[in-house]
Amino acid sequence: MDDQGTELVEIEEFTLRRVSLGKPKVTITQSAGTQNKELPPASERDNFYLTISSPGALDTLTFQPAPNQKPGSGEVEIEVGAAGLNFKEVLFALGLMPVPSDFNLKFGLECAGRIVALGEGVENFEVGDKVMAFGSSCFSQFITTPAQLVVPKPESLSLQEAATIPIAFTTAYYALLKLGRLRQGEKVLIHAAAGGVGMAAVQIAKWKGAQIFATAGSPEKRQFLHSLGIEHVMDSRSVAFADELMQYTDGKGVDMVLNSLGGEFIPKGLSVLARYGRFLELGQRDILNNSQLGLGSFEKCLSFFAIQVNSGLPEFNSLWCEVVHQFQEGHLSPLPYRVFPMTEVSDAFNYMARAKHIGKVVISLEDKGAIKSQMSTENTMGQEVQETLSFSTALSHQFPISSVNPGKLKKTGLPVSKSQQQVELLENGLSPSEGIEVFNRILGSIFPQVLVSNNNLIAGINSNSTSQTTSYLETFEKPDLNFPIQSIQPIQPTHSRPDLSNAYVASRNETEQKIAHIWQNLLGIERVGIHDNFFELGGDSILAVQVRSKLQETFNKEFLTTDLFEYPTISELAGYISQKQVEKNDFQQAHDRAEMQQEAMQEEIQLIERRSKRRG
Structure with a gap:
């Protein structure tokens, strides 16, 4: 606390003063030297x-x-x-x-x-x-x-x-040893063997003396598994693994399959099991989707186990302790x-x-102060801080930035301004070491107002908002800015468009421009032509999910991830969007006509009823 009784917060080399109109939200963070000190009660943390x-x-x-x-x-x-x-x-x-x-x-x-x-x-x-x-x-x-x-x-x-x-080893241990009862000399196929559960299973299978066959999704991962001494490593993205495996085993197959792949990989996995083989299913999607599975393979007296290891498992604590014991004994690492x-x-x-x-x-999660300083909630800043940061708040829709006064900074630490997407602050905020350097430079500055951002301010504004942001900035009297407002340019690309069989063709309308902007941001490509195939540009099913989300946000319409597979170019996708709009308009017009006809019919019925009453 200082001589006025104001509580201070120590964060590495800085001392920050609480500032808040409401209940203070900043609390003391532990440093390495205070880890064993007693913490405040839970309700106060x-x-x-x-x-x-x-x-x-x-x-x-x-x-x-x-x-x-x-x-x-x-x-x-x-x-x-x-x-x-x-x-x-x-x-x-x-x-x-x-x-x-x-x-x-x-x-x-x-x-x-x-x-x-x-x-x-x-x-x-x-x-x-x-x-x-x-x-x-x-x-x-x-x-x-x-x-x-x-x-x-x-x-x-x-x-x-x-x-x-915890999850990787208890899952693999329970699957291979408790359910599968893996024995020395048995053959086991481990799918996605370079992942968490897969690599844990490799360790356990080696420890028990099993013969391992594996799959992985990239040449780098397959090479890594080879380096662990696994001779037969196949592609986890192709069902050709089944034929390869049967060749490796002279048509005998394996005793156990640890499966995490969905769809047609499941029946293919069952097909490579030897008689009395065990199929250990880690995936959930096919089960939750109630996918159909023929019983023909089970003529070989196979066993199928659906595996989900959590606290609901009987004797879970005994399993967990048994796994940890193997680490203490040096069997696992x-x-x-x-x-x-x-x-x-x-x-x-x-x-x-x-x-x-x-x-x-x-x-x-050891640098918790970084998150605390970047989480901005209501009533966490006093009016003085809000005024100081008002300049950057206008920009928070585009890039994380804060505006501070060096004179006040000598005695006051300020939280970063609230961003519409807080994760942008998490991705682009200053690290503690960068903060030290920046603060030192600011404290020696003669400028009354300084903007701080770890990425180029100019690169933080995309092409769609350049004119709007420039216009807004011009309303502020900030003569100490060290660059002309007019110099703000669109965001710079990360890499150039790859060589494709089709020539580059620029967007022709607003819909195509919006789609191109989404693709450029997610793919990190300098420019995208309207006839460029999303998947030839480096897109995949995971990015397709994110494209779908951005399309829904941009066009305020529902999209399916499969739409991108059916319409993989900007021109095709824009045409699909336009057609959806036409169909919506046609439907609305038909609906309006039906309502008008119904209203006219109701009026006619009412007219007939009134005439009937007069005659009566």
Whole structure:
């Protein structure tokens, strides 16, 4: 606190003063040196969770403030340090899979961290214990979860390494050993073996002495699996794997298939099983869609297991502890992983959606102050701050930017201005190290008003908003800006249009221009011609989902992801949109005519009734 009694907040090398018209929302964040100090009660601590406002558009992932929940009987509260991302969550975010009622689009199913509070009756843990856990909303600062879902973290593992373990290894362990009863010398096919569950299954199968056959979706992943000593690795994106596998096994097939692929891959997988083989189904989509499956393959006395490992599983805690014991004994080891800071969480979802990962994707939640400073909620800033940031608020629809006064900055720290899409701040905000450099430069500045952005201000404005933004900026008297307003230009492309068989043809109307703009942004291409095929430009089914979302937002109409497969060029898609509008207009006109005819008929009936009454 300062000499006026105002509470201060220490964040690395900065001291920030609370400023708020209402209840202060900024609280003390822990640094490395205070990790073991007692925290305030749960009701007095800030928390947040990750959600998505528009499933199908990953750029609407955002952290939201959340009340902190005191652990109840048999529960523990964990301060999350790292959390694993799972493909099921990506499918939820993309709108490709029905969301369970208990999920509520609060992401994060597994984590590693330290216990900060114990509920009544919890005796096998202490405050301060480092743990791994299953839970809900694990992309949060704190989570409360049943103690039976929590196990001690092996001391040799970091929090990020520990976050690769819960779902991947318990799922693979339960499938291969508890249900499949994998034995030494048996043959097992592991689909998508470079993913989280796949790589965990590879470790378990090797440990048990099984012969492994694998599939993966890219040459790089297949090469990686070869480097692990797996001789036979096939393409997971082609059903040709079945014929190849039967050749490798001299027509005998395998004893077990660990499957995560859908559609026609399921009957193909059943076809490569030897007599008394076991089919272990990890996927949910075909089950939820009630897909049909012929029984012919089961003439070989096959077993089919639908697998979903969660807290509802009988004796779940025993399974979880058994898995961790194998790490302590050295039989298993953490998965390879890629870490994304919490401020780049949408990048993590995109990365997994494009199937680029090997092993696990882990979100680090150790820099919680970055999220707190970037989450902007009602009543978090005083009037003085709102006035200071009014200039940048006008621009927040296009790019994250803040306007600060260096003179006041020497004693006051300011939260960033609220953005319409908060995730833009998460993706483009300054890191702590960048903030230190910028603050040092601002404090030595002679300018009374300074704009701060980590990306080029000019590059932050797209072609559709250039004139509007320029016009708006001209209404401000800001003589200290170090560039002319007229110099604002459209956003710059990331790479040029690839060589295609068709020549480039520019957009001819507003509809085509809007579609081209969506494609350019999502594909990162300099320019897109109206006859360019979306998939030849590098598009895929995941990007198609995001295109659908942007089309619905832009044209205020319903679209299907399959529309892009049926109309893969801008000209075809624009024609389809125009036709939909014509059909809508025709329908409306027909509806209006029918209403007019009905009204005329009603009037005629009423006239006849009146005449009948007069005659009566």
